[in-house]
Amino acid sequence: MRSSHEFTCINCPLSCPLELVEEDGRVLEVKGAECRLGEKYAEAEFTDPRRVVTTTVTVRNGTLPLLPVRSTEAIPRRLVREAVESLASIAVEAPVKEGQVILADLLGTGVDVVSSRDLNTLSGHK
Numbered sequence: 001m002r003s004s005h006e007f008t009c010i011n012c013p014l015s016c017p018l019e020l021v022e023e024d025g026r027v028l029e030v031k032g033a034e035c036r037l038g039e040k041y042a043e044a045e046f047t048d049p050r051r052v053v054t055t056t057v058t059v060r061n062g063t064l065p066l067l068p069v070r071s072t073e074a075i076p077r078r079l080v081r082e083a084v085e086s087l088a089s090i091a092v093e094a095p096v097k098e099g100q101v102i103l104a105d106l107l108g109t110g111v112d113v114v115s116s117r118d119l120n121t122l123s124g125h126k
């Protein structure tokens with residue numbers, strides 16, 4: 001059965017409205033894209049949507065109670081909720097450096113989760 005799906009390209013400020021037409025899961029065409037990036041974006045969103053995970057984890061003995069973290073690459077969108085839930089149970093010890101691995105191999109994806117900033121201890125040690 002043929003059907004269409006709408007997306008908005010996020011690759012540049014033009015935000016082209018995209019219409020992907022598929023038949024039984026096979027992509028037939030992408031309309032509305034001003035360039036190839038939009039076509040690739042719509043195809044990826046339809047076949048294998050992925051997102052970078054951004055959240056916070058608890059910090060012990062830090063100048064802030066929470067540390068912002070992010071995945072180093074996008075993971076399958078269907079795993080994002082589970083990823084955020086698993087990171088909610090993690091606590092790290094200050095000090096922490098930007099880019100430090102907080103959790104390796106997130107949910108078996110091969111993608112690491114790293115700190116998005118430096119965070120000192122309450123006593124000021126880096």
Ligand code: SF4
Nearest residue numbers: 009012015016035038
């Ligand atoms: S399709 Fe091309 S021009 Fe349009 S928003 Fe995406 S990147 Fe920008």
